[in-house]
Amino acid sequence: MEWVEGWGWGGEVDWGVDMARSPREIARGVVVALRNAGYVAYFAGGCVRDELLGLHPKDYDIATDATPDDVARLFRRAKEVGRKFGVMLVMRSGVTVEVTTFRREGQYSDKRRPDQIEFADAQSDARRRDFTINALFLDPLLDSQDPQRVIDFVGGLDDLNARILRAVGDPDTRLAEDHLRALRAVRFAARLGLDVEPATRKAITRHARELAGVSRERIGEEVRMMLGVPSRGRAVKLLNELGLAGPVLEEEEKGAGDKPEGNIVASLPADAGFGLALAAWAVDRAGGQVRAVEPGGVASRWRRALCLSNDEHEELRAILSTAVQMNDAWADMGIALRKRLAASREYRQALAILRIAAPKLSRGIERDVEILTQDGIGLAPPPLVTGDDLVAAGYAPGPEFGRWLEEAYNSQLEGGIRAQYEAMAFIASRAKRASEAG
Numbered sequence: 001m002e003w004v005e006g007w008g009w010g011g012e013v014d015w016g017v018d019m020a021r022s023p024r025e026i027a028r029g030v031v032v033a034l035r036n037a038g039y040v041a042y043f044a045g046g047c048v049r050d051e052l053l054g055l056h057p058k059d060y061d062i063a064t065d066a067t068p069d070d071v072a073r074l075f076r077r078a079k080e081v082g083r084k085f086g087v088m089l090v091m092r093s094g095v096t097v098e099v100t101t102f103r104r105e106g107q108y109s110d111k112r113r114p115d116q117i118e119f120a121d122a123q124s125d126a127r128r129r130d131f132t133i134n135a136l137f138l139d140p141l142l143d144s145q146d147p148q149r150v151i152d153f154v155g156g157l158d159d160l161n162a163r164i165l166r167a168v169g170d171p172d173t174r175l176a177e178d179h180l181r182a183l184r185a186v187r188f189a190a191r192l193g194l195d196v197e198p199a200t201r202k203a204i205t206r207h208a209r210e211l212a213g214v215s216r217e218r219i220g221e222e223v224r225m226m227l228g229v230p231s232r233g234r235a236v237k238l239l240n241e242l243g244l245a246g247p248v249l250e251e252e253e254k255g256a257g258d259k260p261e262g263n264i265v266a267s268l269p270a271d272a273g274f275g276l277a278l279a280a281w282a283v284d285r286a287g288g289q290v291r292a293v294e295p296g297g298v299a300s301r302w303r304r305a306l307c308l309s310n311d312e313h314e315e316l317r318a319i320l321s322t323a324v325q326m327n328d329a330w331a332d333m334g335i336a337l338r339k340r341l342a343a344s345r346e347y348r349q350a351l352a353i354l355r356i357a358a359p360k361l362s363r364g365i366e367r368d369v370e371i372l373t374q375d376g377i378g379l380a381p382p383p384l385v386t387g388d389d390l391v392a393a394g395y396a397p398g399p400e401f402g403r404w405l406e407e408a409y410n411s412q413l414e415g416g417i418r419a420q421y422e423a424m425a426f427i428a429s430r431a432k433r434a435s436e437a438g
Helices: 023-036 046-052 068-074 122-127 156-161 171-177 181-192 198-206 208-213 216-227 232-241 245-249 274-285 295-306 310-332 335-343 347-357 359-373 387-392 400-414 420-437
Strands: 041-044 061-064 079-082 087-092 095-101 103-105 117-119
Touching (some): 023 041, 023 061, 023 068, 023 087, 023 095, 041 046, 068 095, 171 181, 181 216, 181 232, 198 208, 208 245, 216 232, 216 295, 232 274, 295 310, 310 335, 310 347, 310 359, 335 359, 387 400, 387 420
Parallel strands (some): 061 095
Antiparallel strands (some): 079 087, 087 095, 103 117
8 A cells, every 4th residue: 555645545635735746646646546445546548648659648547446436435526527437537736637437338329429338347448449559558656667567458559669550349340439530540640650550441431421420519629639730731631541531521522633632731830720720721622722712612611510610710711811812913912902911910821821832922922021011111000090080180980981091091001191190181182072972
């Protein structure tokens, strides 16, 4: 029996003391408390996989033969999040540890969760998981060199060492249980640099169209996780190769000879955001041709397909619109419009796409913007006249206000107006013209 400071021998004590431990140390403390109470307990799932790969897990999950009632008795701050499925949360010093009872599962009628579960042992629990690399257990109380430290019932350690992603058991059965596992396979393979083993790969392709039965919220969340990391290019390539891109986006699959492989997505800066990655994917699916993208249509379709938020939808539409405008019309734009575009929030994102899709054009745009930046006026100077100025001068607010202010600001950007009195005179002439015409 092991004593852990702040936890005691058989359970938790002194919850008021913050020992400033790491998430791993806190999770280890949970394992110790369970062991001291007579239960089997291991680290489980993704945290084991990542730790064995030398990565830093974001959180730690524990699998145990303790039931939810046992966990609730042992940890006063335990919360239920899925008692039916044996899942409890134990919280300590701002860290939440998921504690799940070993289980075996029945049928998945809704293709998401098992209809029934039965508490079981570690081996049964490993065999109900999705991929072998996610079905490993680790004993955090043993030395890192101890061969008994990793508990492997499904060959996951060999697959991890060989950088292979393999379904546990029959791949068709695993994918039929939860069709979202096809996307999880892509995400894991791309992020961790794994090869999908042939039988699992074929099963994913066979089940690709069945993604239509998965909620769009779940699909969108998987896509966010895929595109939000530097491995996004490989993820898109795998989605194309496995026939998943069309079902994910609710679009027709590309033909065998013209499948886009995500070259623009793959070439984005490592810190590219989700909106930029989506926009780049849209250009990739248009054969790498910016002018072939219809911004409003793509944004609207993908909003439904991926359950994009209002902000995500608008960001995608704005990036694509700016990229198309710069691609098709930059040479014919006046100074004011060029400055407005260059000062917009979407300019840098659109330029990131053009640097890859149209490098010669993007270099010319960057030279032009550098010249405009140094013209003594700037890309986005404060307007010399505002709506408040017009009201103070006696103008009655009306529909013409916005147009007059836009015209005055355009003239300011082009250097035609350089002082407020000039801006007011400019608007006075517009007001007089409107009055005479009306």
